[in-house]
Amino acid sequence: MTAQDPGYTNSPQRQVGMEQDEKNNIDKQRAIMCRGGWFSRRDFIKGAGAAAAGVPIAMATSGLTGGLMDxxxxxxxxxxxxxxxxxxxxxxxxxxxxxxxxxxxxxxxxxxxxxxxxxxxxxxxxxxxxxxxxxxxxxxxxxxxxxxxxxxxxxxxxxxxxxxxxxxxxxxxxxxxxxxxxxxxxxxxxxxxxxxxxxxxxxxxxxxxxxxxxxxxxxxxxxxxxxxxxxxxxxxxxxxxxxxxxxxxxxxxxxxxxxxxxxxxxxxxxxxxxxxxxxxxxxxxxxxxxxxxxxxxxxxxxxxxxxxxxxGVTHAQTRRGLVRLEDVSAISNPAQLRACADYLSGRNAPFSIATIPIYNDPLGTWNGGVAERIPISRAATVKSAINYMRGRGGEVIMHGTTHQYQDVPNPYTGVSADDFEFFRVTENPDLSLTFHGPVPEDSRQWARGLLNNGIRELRRAGWGTPTTFEAPHYGMSEVDYLAVGGMFDWTYHRVLYFQDQSFVAERHAPTPGTTRQAEEGRRRRRERRIGNRNAGAAGGAGRAGAGTPGRGGNGGGGNGGAERAQAQAEPDKFAGQFFPYVIQRDVYRNKLLPENLNNIEPTGWPDPVEGPYMPRLPEALVRDATRNRVLRDAWASFYFHPFFDLSYLRETIEGIQDAGYEFQRASSVRS
Ligand SMILES: [Zn+2]
Structure with a gap:
């Protein structure tokens, strides 16, 4: 292969060009920042959010600046x-x-x-x-x-x-x-x-x-x-x-x-x-x-x-697969759970069961206005379905404790599996989401207490102490991730990483010599950029609840939230990451199982920021797994909501196996 001359020279004129490039670059990076202030629904709800890069979040009143580690x-x-x-x-x-x-x-x-x-x-x-x-x-x-x-x-x-x-x-x-x-x-x-x-x-x-x-x-x-x-x-x-x-x-x-x-x-x-x-x-x-x-x-x-x-590390070619059944709770359909288990065991594909220990619907959203709370140990038919799955290669991992937050929409319904548990999020009129940061009571102690409730409940159901944890909607704060590290052997998700707090304090002071007006002008330009974009993108499209197709709901249009979000979008910032292989320890000291193919999403939906999202069908997962065959430590790891048609699972598993991957029992993975 030969490199084509792209027409760049190292002449002194190039320097002038670079100054212009620098301006473009700053504009571009500013755009990255602004873009992140408005997370798309699909990004987070469908778990892709932790793959987005360069994302600012709001500080709100969470006390995020206090007590974080350097x-x-x-x-x-x-x-x-x-x-x-x-x-x-x-x-x-x-x-x-x-x-x-x-x-x-x-x-x-x-x-x-x-x-x-x-x-x-x-x-x-x-x-x-x-x-x-x-x-x-x-x-x-x-x-x-x-x-x-x-x-x-x-x-x-x-x-x-x-x-x-x-x-x-x-x-x-x-x-x-x-x-x-x-x-x-x-x-x-x-x-x-x-x-x-x-x-x-x-x-x-x-x-x-x-x-x-x-x-x-x-x-x-x-x-x-x-x-x-x-x-x-x-x-x-x-x-x-x-x-x-x-x-x-x-x-x-x-x-x-x-x-x-x-x-x-x-x-x-x-x-x-x-x-x-x-x-x-x-x-x-x-x-x-x-x-x-x-x-x-x-x-x-x-x-x-x-x-x-x-x-300088050598590694013989390996191709390994992981599959996780997502959002299993006290209200899951036992027949669907059994059908998934039957299919997967027939394919020699061990699997994980992402289990929500306590189902909670404090606002009675799906229960005629009457609050409902069902610990999984008391949901007899689901419990026995999970026992059945465990006999067919299924392993229970803990997926939050309630997978929702208190008795408020966070951001959607307040119901388990719809909402965030460890992060405060609200929905804007145009259906975009604002990330306010950790919940007000967030601390390592608080996270530990909450997680211990979940662990106790899974033990009560007879499944022992869970060794693996998956964060609801892949979103937690730094202190929460640090708490998880001390409580579980493994994490199995995508992760958010935040800029150092010392970094905020030391390096985000206005540059000496910068006038207030200049700062103000920059801020206004940034706001205008967001406002314009959202004005064009908002719509009154119907929405699906997280992982719950067919649930109605309607969002209005408008872009009234733009300035509000921008006002909150300083100074803390984070970006998400997914992993192509097993990580022995990340900077939070967590061990990570990879999830690198996302999940099956039969229907697309409109997104106020990114525009319409295409469905993610088995062929896309199989295509990505096939492409990744050139990687030496190749993984094909995805998750599936059991309420979708089993044919989607079938097509994906078979495509991945045909590409040469062998599904692993998560608990047997070491490196
Ligand atoms: Zn979930």
Whole structure:
């Protein structure tokens, strides 16, 4: 494959171009922030929300700023995993650097955690914490990356033209160990200081050159080609750093970005100097941040696989599957549960039963206005159906305690499985959702108490102490995730990661010299952007309750909520992440089973922000699983609501099995 010249040169004029790019970039990142302020219904209710990137949330009155941990302390307190292990043959620890300055530095802060989570793949099975060291690039000290504790060092170039410390630039240029560089600022080492020419040392050592930044506007580089398979890249974040191979004996392209005319530029390139240590030594360059707008079918999956090569870990090809039956509670239909179990056991597919310990409908929404609360231990027919399922390969995992919050809609009905339990969410007139943050009483103690109620109830039903937890609607606060880590051996979901609170305090003060008017103008522009978009998108479409097709309800139009949401959307921010494989420990110290294919969604629905959503049918899950066969540690993990027609489950299971995946008993998965 040959790289096409995209027309970028390193002439001084390019500098002027970059200033314009920077403006575009800031506008774009602002758009990312605004977009996140309005989570779509489907994103969260259907579990895809934790895949969205760059998402601000509201602080509301939750006391979110108080008492949260500083993650740098957590990370440094982690176990010494230098022994390596079967998951990481020789892997010790990684150093992750990010830009600590600039308006959007928080994105780098969150992406650094997401990267540390993926690196958690390589920790020993017995690790108790994620030992990745995360710090800002300014905190880098000379020679640090060469310390023997580090297997590899990563730098997330997220803030355009953030100045890299001289010591870091020198160390990268001389590196013999793996150094992985993402997106912005490579020009500071690849070019001469006046940008008039290539830095000869760079090209000589790594065998490739930096060509420039594809600004993204008008880009059609929406595909990434990897090992013969084609993955996607969202054009909502279309920028790419463009490199070109100069010496094919030194530089290897691991994946290619592909545009509409089939032009290709390297997406991930590895330049290996003559004196590199090991096959993975030298400079790796990733053309964007793969954590931005990640999705089930996109280049995040490619990066996750190349990560093995970056840290020098070998892994024989495996293809494993997981299936979970979702939202099983005291009001589930026992016949449907038994039918799923019969089918799955006939296919030799063990499965998990995401069980809601206590069904609660405090407002009597589905009970003629009369409150109803049924612990699962007292729902005789469902209990016996679950016992039947357990005899056919089913394993009970805990899915919240009530999967709703108190006696209020949160956001929909107040009924179990419809609502969030650990996060406060309200619905806007245009059907979009506002995330207010943790519930007011949120604390580690509170979460523990609530979770203990659920655990007791599952024990009462005779199923022992649950070892695996799944958060309702995949949404919890930091302290809740930390609480879960101490109570369950495993988590089995997608996860939200928040910017450091210390980061908020230190780095979100107005920049010195910025006038109040400028801040105000920026705020207004941002609001206008949101307002305009929502004005066009709102509609009076009917809605389906979460996972409950056919339930009526009607939303009005209008965009009155836009400014309100924006007012609340500062200063805390988070992004969601799904996992392509088992993570031994994330930054919350949780072990994670992957869920990387989402779920079956027979009917689409209108979304006020994203527009109409297409249904997600078995063929889409099977297509993604088939594409992922090129990944070495490939998983096909999805969930299914048993009230849907069994044929959807059948088609998905058979398609995934035909693609060569073998379904696993979740409790037997170790790594
Ligand atoms: Zn659920």
């Amino acid at each position: 993650f740098s302390e957590l990370d440094l307190a982690a176990d010494d995993a230098s022994a390596g292990g079967p998951n990481g043959n020789g892997f010790k620890r990684a150093l992750v650097l990010y830009d600590g300055t600039g308006e959007f530095a928080w994105i780098g802060n969150v992406h650094a955690k997401q990267l540390a989570n993926l690196i958690g793949r390589f920790l020993p099975t017995g690790a108790r914490a994620n030992n990745t060291v995360i710090k800002t690039v300014a905190e880098y000290t000379a020679g640090e990356m060469n310390q023997s504790q580090y297997t590899a060092t990563f730098y997330l170039g997220q803030t355009y033209d953030n100045q890299l410390p001289t010591a870091l630039r020198n160390d990268i240029l001389a590196t013999r160990k793996p150094f992985v560089f993402f997106k912005y600022n490579l020009w500071q080492i690849a070019w001469t200081p006046d940008f008039s020419a290539d830095n000869a040392t760079f090209v000589e050592r790594f065998g490739f050159r930096w060509e420039g930044l594809h600004p993204g506007a008008g880009s059609t580089f929406s595909r990434v080609s990897y090992k013969g398979a084609e993955f996607a890249k969202s054009l909502l974040d279309a920028e790419l750093g463009v490199t070109r191979v100069i010496n094919a004996g030194q530089a290897t392209v691991k994946a290619w970005s592909v545009d509409a005319n089939n032009n290709e530029v390297p997406y991930i390139i590895h330049g290996r100097p003559a004196n590199a240590i090991g096959p993975n030594g030298g400079l790796w360059y990733v053309a964007d941040s793969p954590f931005s707008y990640m999705s089930e079918e996109d280049r995040y999956m490619v990066f996750s696989d190349v990560l093995f090569d970056m840290v």
